[in-house]
Amino acid sequence: MKKRKTNLRDLTSNSETQHSHDDGHNHSNSTPISILKGYLPAIFSFVMLVAGIAVDYFEAFPHFSGWIRMIWYGVAYLPVGFPVVKEGWKSIIKGDVFTEFFLMSIATIGAFIIGEYPEGVAVMLFYAVGELFQSAAVKKAKGNIKALLDVRPKEAIVFRDGDYKSVLPEDVTIGEKIQVRVGEKIPLDGILLSEKASLNTAALTGESKPDSIRKEAKVYAGSINLESVIEVEVTNTFEDSSIARILDLVQNATARKSKTELFIRQFARIYTPIVVFLAIGVTFIPYFFVDDYVFRDWLYRALIFLVISCPCALVISIPLGYFGGLGAASKNGILFKGASFLDAITKINTLVMDKTGTVTKGVFKIKNVVVSNGSLSEVEMMKYLMAMEEQSTHPIAKAIMGYNKSGDDYDAEDVSEIAGKGLKGIVNGKTVLVGNKALMAASNIDVPTETESIVESIVLVAIDNQFAGYVVIADELKEDAKGTITALHKVGIKKIMMLSGDKDSITQKVAKELNIENAKGGLLPEDKLNEVETLKKNPENKIAFIGDGINDAPVLAASNVGIAMGGLGSDVAIETADVIIQTDQPSKVVRAIKIGRSTRKIVWQNIILAFGVKVIVLLLGAGGLATMWEAVFADVGVALLAILNAVRLQNMSWS
Structure with a gap:
């Protein structure tokens, strides 16, 4: 069976070339006129076929027989049949004999030889219509991915x-x-x-x-x-820009075929020649066993057998199903590096996640301000604190500088850093200390016991050796983080684990807020890797890891499916992860799982539909109970149904 190339670079190129029988319906620049041109040969053949059948049925023209009848149906056949016969001949010259073009050509030319002209035209007409539908379906499936190509700036x-x-x-x-x-x-x-x-x-x-x-x-x-x-x-240079890397990733997404797709392609290469030889057997072997053997009848059965056996429905609809899944994911801001990962994500039952940047925003914010000195207002204490932190680039300092105050700023003088403890300086003629408990203890300043139960980052403030108050700094949970954990359980993820390099006390607090039972903090990248490797020792665990794609690269690579969160600007995410969530929304992971499962479900529906109908009609054909019309449905009809089923992926909702 001739392979249909699905490399996106080829499919989306302006210089794209289709099979010769697809000429005229490559809709890269679709207009109503160009679309109509693509369908004109099929429309012409259809009108000629219907007119011929009507004349046959009503016997309106007594002379509509013999050469006249054959020429009429021959003219009806040529617009849809000639491109296919031509493509089949080209394939034979190249050494690829057993293609769908060869099967269709033999079956329809054979029908003409035995005088079954309407059936010969009908088979090729419906095959051509199937190709048109396939072209339209592929165009629809490519639409979301091809949209990415259109965002490339020109200047x-x-x-x-x-x-x-x-x-x-x-x-x-x-x-x-x-x-x-x-x-x-x-x-750029x-x-x-x-x-x-x-x-x-x-x-x-x-x-x-x-x-x-x-x-x-x-x-x-x-x-x-x-x-x-x-x-x-x-x-970044243009070649290294995020859009260029993502485009390269998406263009090559179909290079990694799913196991199902690879199997079907290999199966078709073995299956098609077997079908041809079986058809030859159906034609001649009965001669030795049947008393009233009639060559024409058994040849007709063999032709029916050929049409039914053509594996077009499988070879077309299965890659189209996966391609549709990749397109649907891309539309939702999710990039799969190949169809194989659409399959892999459906088998995940264990999810391991990083904390910072995955379920939290990774940006420090002021959570609480407490003033202990009654002579100070909150705004005034914050002015002292902000004057000290103004020159610092530490994330906590940036969070403090985001405080919304009113009035004039204070200026700090003689600011010095006390290693591992904090800052000391002069503000408005007063000595100000800003830092941790060790800094306060070194200056014999008492700190309220209530601060001991605070697990988040805390900045203590003392003015002229008197404790003034403190500010609690915390990383915020993402808006959809909690709902994501609930949704993951609903889609069948049995075990969820959080691994973080942040303090264990903070990690446990976040895990409790999200209802994650298993969490560990204070881990180095190699510690996270060891945890995942331990989980992998149980073969029943199919593990996905979600991280930011930078320091989590080893774990992303070791997991069954590595998912990079917010990986748009991360080189390591694009290189290492199997799936890239282009936004910072963890809920997209649930959507990725649903898209993978829907894709796999549709692919298997198409496989069962194609095999089921073909087996039934093959048995009927072998017994002489099926005509060429049933054969057309078993091949082209099933292919059309499978294509329409695959296209459903583009219109599904995974919210």
Whole structure:
């Protein structure tokens, strides 16, 4: 059976070439006229066929017989049959004899030889219609993935020699400043230099909601600028940009075939020649065993057998099913590195996850401010604290500087760092200490006992050797984190485990909030790997690991399915993970599992449908009870049903 190439680079190229019988319905630039042109040969053959059958049935023209009748149906056959016969001949010249084109050609030409003209035309017509439906289905399945190709920017406006110039994105170097106007795509990854921006990242993340970002935030190539002209400092070359890496990943996604798909392709290569020789046997062997042997009758049965046996439904619909699954996942901001992982994710029963950046936002925020000195207001204490932390780049300092205060700022002087303890300085003529309990103890400052039960990060403040208060800093849970854990249990994930490099006390607190029973904190990357390897010793455990794709690379690689969370900007995520969630939403993992299961379900439905109908009609055909019309349904009809079934993936909801 001739393989149908499913490499996306080929399928989405402007120079794409279809089989000759597909000419005219490659809808990369579809218009109503171009679509109609693709269907014209089939429409012409259909009209000729129906007219011929009507004349036969009503006997309207007495002379409609012999050569006239054969020529009429021959004209009906040529528009749909000639491209197939031509393709079959090309395949034979190349040494690939047993293709679906060969089977269709032999069956239909044989029907003409024995005078069954309408059946010969009908078989080829419905086969051609099936190919048209297949082309439309593949186009629909490719739509979401091909949309990614359309987000590639065509130009970059770069600041050079005191002026902005339009150049190719490939010609821009790291460190250069580019300008992006309203409605244009950001051509390269970079850092936002403007104060703020509103970006449409739907093509990258699958999220239609605009993303509002501030100065110094990362921006990615392919995002669309929505509000005002912005400036960006380039951090990656075009070849290394996130969109380029993702496009390369998606274009090659079908390189990793599922085991089912590989088996069907190998099966077709063995099965098709066997079918041809069996058809020859059906034609001639009865001569030795049947008294009233009639060559024409047994040849007709053999032709029916050939049409029924053509494995088109399997070879077309199964890759299309997986391709549809990849497209549906891409539409939802989920990238599978191949059809094999669509299968693998359906078998997962154990989920191991990182904490920071996976179920939490990985950004420190002020959770609570407590003032212990009655002579100070909260705002005033925070001014002292912010004056001390202003020059620090530590994540906790950044969280503190995000406090919304009013009035004038305080200035700090003679600020010094006390290693492992905190900061000491002068603010408004007062000595200020900012840090941990060890810093307070070294200065003989009493700290309230209530702070001992706080597991989150805590910043203590003392002014002129008097304890002033404290600020609790914590990482926030993602909005959908808790619902994700509940949903994972509902889809059959029996065991969920959290592994984190953060303090065990914080890890346990987050796990309790999320109803995760098994959690361990204070782990190094190698410790996480050891935990996963221990789980893998039980062959019943099929493990998926979800991490940020940077320090979790060893565990991502060791798991049955490695899932990178928010991997859009992470080189390691794209290289190591099997599945990439392009947003920071853990709930997309549940959606990925559902898409994988729906894909596998549809593929097996198609396999059972194709084999079931073919076996039934084959038995009827062998007994002389099935005609060519039943054969057409068993082959082309089942193929159409399988294609329509596969297309359902594009319209399903996994929310």
